[in-house]
Amino acid sequence: MTKELLSGNDAVAEGVRLARAEVVAAYPITPQTTIVERLAEMVARHELAAEYIPVESEHSAMAASIGASLTGARAFTATSSQGLALMHEMLHWASGQRVPVVMANVNRALAPPWNIWVDHSDSMAQRDTGWIQLYAETNEEALASVLQAYRVAEDPEVLLPAMVMLDAFVLSHTYMPVDVPSQAAVDSFLPRYQPVARVEPGSMQLFGSFSPPDLTFMEFRRDTALAMDRARQKLLQAGKDYARLVGGEPLGLIDEYRTEDAEIVLLALGSLAAAARDTVDEFRRNGQKVGLARLRSFRPFPEEEIRSLGRKAHSVVVVERAHSFGSGGPVATEVRSALLGLPSPPAVASYIAGLGGREVTPKHLGALVERATKKETPREAWVGVKELVA
């Protein structure tokens, strides 16, 4: 283990190097580009024994990754925002074909209007594509999540693609001290990928063929659903094994901070959680029972963990960087649904904040907690929106 000063993008690239990825296919897009540039350099310097494929669009990046993975190679790609949106049909293909491709997505707003700053709408819109989704809070976690993502994705009882999210600029381009594990430690945690089926000379198989209503279509889908359910346990196990074999604290599906006796729980994703920790500390100093639950895994969704939080708290304050038009905050909606049926479920406040990189500070979050102390828990409210003048 060595301590290095790395940007989030550097940390992801280090994770990919340590994972010994064999194929990297990518198309540049801000703020992701430096991930694959660093990987291209590693390939050129023979630090990473991989094929680097510069493709003509993200759609092709995912298609090439799927093709590579079908042969049994460990494949990686990275993208952001519009690139992820363009990949959408390929994302379904990856999970439907059960290829354990791992991708980093630097969370950035979708156009129009054009905006390159942090926003979670890009990955939230891929909710139903059958990809595992992990959101990192720090650069070190981004590195660890890449390795854990491969381990779970390639598990024969899972075999699903996984994306690791990191916030545009706040993580991607901000330098933090990162514990970079040794290759030997990573190798013990993440052995070579052993595919159950692969494209290779000497055998013949069909991939992605036609399946009419009365054949196997629904069965394939149900298998994917069951695999995603199994991924919950596998992610927990991977978190524990990583802590034991590689280092750090075990990462779970949610990450709780001072929630033991919390009456109000702030719930956030990604780097917002770092600000939320300061908010929690501030309230705790005044003796108020406030805690933080950071949602690390959005897919699979940690229903049980949310329910156990809900048994203790009177309010859950969800703050998220995405919105589902005509419904509300996508995370808040799922939190509400997870809490249904509890004997006395907490009130869920839903705040939409920080879209397109609009700043969210511990002070903003404090004001939202303050409202919860007065039992004000809006069904949906937008934080820091200017009134447009006609």
Next chain:
Amino acid sequence: MVEHVKPIQPTWCPGCGDFGVMAAVKKGLLELKIPSEDLVLVGGIGCSGGIHNFMDGYGFHALHGRLLPTAIGVKLANPRLTVLAIGGDGDGYAIGMGHFVHSLKKNASIVYVVMNNETYGLTKGQASPTSLVGFEGNVEPPIDAVLTALSVAGSGFIARGFSGSPKEATNLITQALRYTQERNGFAFVEILSPCVTYNDTYDLWRSKVQDVGKLPGYDKSDRGKAFATCLEVMQQGKIPIGEIYMPPPEKRFRSLDASLIPDPTKGPATLDISVSANAEKYAKMLANLE
């Protein structure tokens, strides 16, 4: 989303070739007296694609590589507008290559300007589809968009200019605009536009450009010969520029041929796909296949 804004100062690096391209576009529009309020600029994504922010007229910032279908939609719905689609080589020949070829085939009356700097400028200088072998580790021979355009049977006006030769570039843009007005077809103008920050090619290109119009006997109305000449020029290590192709006046495009327009009184074509009712026919078809 609509915003009413005045054009802003270009955000391009000082010395960027895109300044010359914008000057040529502005002069061409002035020359033909096209009023700003009848002008629609559809920008691609890249340094080049920001051009509509720096000019008067309707501005539409398309998705990366998707400017052409957008521009064609505008023009076909309101033919009174002058529509220009303007983007980069990455935008047009990488992610948007499918649209490029199909727009040539479709032949809608718009002008498409590509600022080719042989790199992805906005994402900081990676190899693009037009990058030479060796640039930023590129190992793939480049695409030549003029040859690509010449290979499409429906192609209209095809030209290539150099931002370092502003008078000639302006002339090509003017010709392209005039072509869309008079011939009602698609005009494609690639302008070599050096990226001084990541791929400064001013001197190199100045030494390599060859105006094909100045070659003895060049006939811009002969697609096959234009292709052969461009290829020959390239094989000599030069870059063909100038008015490369202008379809002969008698060239009729399919959409203008009345005999090809379906008779609206006949209703849509139908296909009988009932297998049992046609078993005999299918059996015969299958037998014939063997």
